[in-house]
Amino acid sequence: MSGVRAQQKQKTRQALIEAAFNQLSAEHSFSNISLREVAREAGIAPTSFYRHFKDMNELGLTMVDEAGLTLRQLMRQARRRIASGGSVINTSVQTFMEFIDTSSNQFRLLLRERSGTSKAFRAAVAREIKHFTLELAHYLETETPCDKNHAYMQAEAMVILVFNAGADALDQDSQQLAELTERLVWQLRYIARGSAHYGGH
Amino acid sequence: MSGVRAQQKQKTRQALIEAAFNQLSAEHSFSNISLREVAREAGIAPTSFYRHFKDMNELGLTMVDEAGLTLRQLMRQARRRIASGGSVINTSVQTFMEFIDTSSNQFRLLLRERSGTSKAFRAAVAREIKHFTLELAHYLETETPCDKNHAYMQAEAMVILVFNAGADALDQDSQQLAELTERLVWQLRYIARGSAHYGGH
DNA sequence: AATCTCAGCGTACACTTGTACGCTAAAATA
DNA sequence: TATTTTAGCGTACAAGTGTACGCTGAGATT
Numbered sequence: 001m002s003g004v005r006a007q008q009k010q011k012t013r014q015a016l017i018e019a020a021f022n023q024l025s026a027e028h029s030f031s032n033i034s035l036r037e038v039a040r041e042a043g044i045a046p047t048s049f050y051r052h053f054k055d056m057n058e059l060g061l062t063m064v065d066e067a068g069l070t071l072r073q074l075m076r077q078a079r080r081r082i083a084s085g086g087s088v089i090n091t092s093v094q095t096f097m098e099f100i101d102t103s104s105n106q107f108r109l110l111l112r113e114r115s116g117t118s119k120a121f122r123a124a125v126a127r128e129i130k131h132f133t134l135e136l137a138h139y140l141e142t143e144t145p146c147d148k149n150h151a152y153m154q155a156e157a158m159v160i161l162v163f164n165a166g167a168d169a170l171d172q173d174s175q176q177l178a179e180l181t182e183r184l185v186w187q188l189r190y191i192a193r194g195s196a197h198y199g200g201h
Numbered sequence: 202m203s204g205v206r207a208q209q210k211q212k213t214r215q216a217l218i219e220a221a222f223n224q225l226s227a228e229h230s231f232s233n234i235s236l237r238e239v240a241r242e243a244g245i246a247p248t249s250f251y252r253h254f255k256d257m258n259e260l261g262l263t264m265v266d267e268a269g270l271t272l273r274q275l276m277r278q279a280r281r282r283i284a285s286g287g288s289v290i291n292t293s294v295q296t297f298m299e300f301i302d303t304s305s306n307q308f309r310l311l312l313r314e315r316s317g318t319s320k321a322f323r324a325a326v327a328r329e330i331k332h333f334t335l336e337l338a339h340y341l342e343t344e345t346p347c348d349k350n351h352a353y354m355q356a357e358a359m360v361i362l363v364f365n366a367g368a369d370a371l372d373q374d375s376q377q378l379a380e381l382t383e384r385l386v387w388q389l390r391y392i393a394r395g396s397a398h399y400g401g402h
Numbered sequence: 403a404a405t406c407t408c409a410g411c412g413t414a415c416a417c418t419t420g421t422a423c424g425c426t427a428a429a430a431t432a
Numbered sequence: 433t434a435t436t437t438t439a440g441c442g443t444a445c446a447a448g449t450g451t452a453c454g455c456t457g458a459g460a461t462t
Contacts, residue, residue: 004458004459004460005407005408005409005458005459005460008409008459009408009409012409012410026318026320027318027319027320028318029232029317029318031230031232031233032232032233032318034448034449034450035449035450035451036448036449036450044409044410044411045410045411045412046411046449046450046451047410047411047412047450047451047452047453048409048410048411050451051408051409051410052409055450056450108316111316112313112316112317114368115309115312115313115316115368116230116313117227117228117229117230117233118228119227119228119372122372126369150387153384153387153388153391154388154391156384156388157362157388157391157392160361160362160365161358161361161362164361164365167315167316168327171320171323183354183357186351186354186399187354187355187357187358187392189395189399190354190355190358190391190392190394190395190396190398190399191358191388191391191392191395192395193391193394193395193398193399194390194391194392194393194394194395194398195391197391197394197395197398198387198390198391198394204430205428205429205430206428206429206430206437206438206439209429209439210438210439213439213440235418235419235420236419236420236421237418237419237420245439245440245441246440246441246442247419247420247421248420248421248422248423248440248441248442249439249440249441251421252438252439252440253439256420257420
């Protein structure tokens with residue numbers, strides 16, 4: 001049982017996932033890439049697709065998981081930077097913007113399927129974002145004087161703003177991006193301030 | 202020149218637009234409704250579609266305009282309610298939630314095409330949202346002690362939060378919706394507070 | 403060594419899609 | 433009244449889709 005077989009299967013499976021991610025772009029969303037195109041790019045026959053996924057839906061959900069994983073890894077990295085003496089807001093925003101720049105297709109998937117046509121997709125993305133939010137809420141709760149409930153609402157608002165700014169960032173040049181980022185930072189400060197006012201200890 | 206001809210044309214044009222809106226739903230977005238389906242529902246032959254729109258893109262942009270119009274009318278209505286003595290935040294949120302309930306397909310269009318695959322669509326939606334934001338910013342600037350720049354950033358953040366809450370509202374029952382709305386109101390208060398702190402006069 | 407498993411292939415089929423082309427009848431215009 | 437314009441239709445076609453079905457050959461199992 002050397003697993004040559006299983007190993008190869010895993011390999012083409014990953015090839016399918018990567019092929020699908022590669023076909024995402026500003027003008028191509030998951031719902032308009034076809035099984036055949038994905039199979040073609042992965043270098044297998046269309047019908048072989050079914051050896052790996054029940055249908056495109058199942059592939060998509062797997063991709064959402066993968067994107068969520070990337071996002072959480074990113075967050076851990078941001079926390080490390082913060083622990084070693086960075087500003088919380090600036091570091092987080094900068095880290096997120098790097099995510100959008102380097103993993104734009106993963107971000108695009110989350111962004112679009114968040115309001116897409118499949119309830120399962122929407123739920124999956126919502127779950128990933130909730131993880132993200134809960135971790136931030138936990139951080140806020142322990143690191144700032146802040147009521148638990150308010151910490152969550154604060155985190156939720158912040159995540160929404162950051163996500164939306166990320167979406168806008170995809171369409172803008174670096175000049176606009178700088179302004180956008182600055183506005184975002186201010187808006188996050190508003191929330192931190194406001195939350196401290198209502199929910200501070 | 203009674204215009205019987207032009208009148209009828211306008212009528213089927215509107216029928217096409219409505220047919221398209223009717224086909225939008227939780228599981229059907231604009232990008233996956235077809236010219237033929239729209240024509241079928243509007244009661245004309247597929248090829249007759251071209252007498253009214255160059256392609257589906259043109260139809261879609263028209264729909265975005267229409268949805269934007271609905272949104273602005275709604276806002277005017279909210280301002281009236283506020284002027285006659287309602288709380289700003291509560292009234293606005295309530296009005297918006299009614300929009301989502303009664304014109305959910307218009308909202309869905311804006312929501313999805315905001316991050317869709319057509320740059321023209323994204324720009325069109327962004328324009329509508331910017332109108333919305335600018336009017337709110339203007340209101341904040343005149344009605345509250347608030348720096349112009351901060352008024353805009355505040356308005357922008359608020360609109361984003363309201364929009365996102367609306368998106369979530371589409372998938373939830375009335376129980377969850379009540380909680381969601383309450384959280385949203387708090388978050389808007391954060392922003393108002395925070396903005397007042399940094400940008401108040 | 404004999405048997406089984408199964409990833410990948412090719413063929414085939416029934417659909418749906420956008421749209422080119424030419425016709426018709428009714429409204430508009432002259 | 434004679435002529436022009438045009439909204440809507442039917443036919444036709446090429447392209448692309450998902451997927452059912454049966455085969456093959458190489459790894460895995462016994």
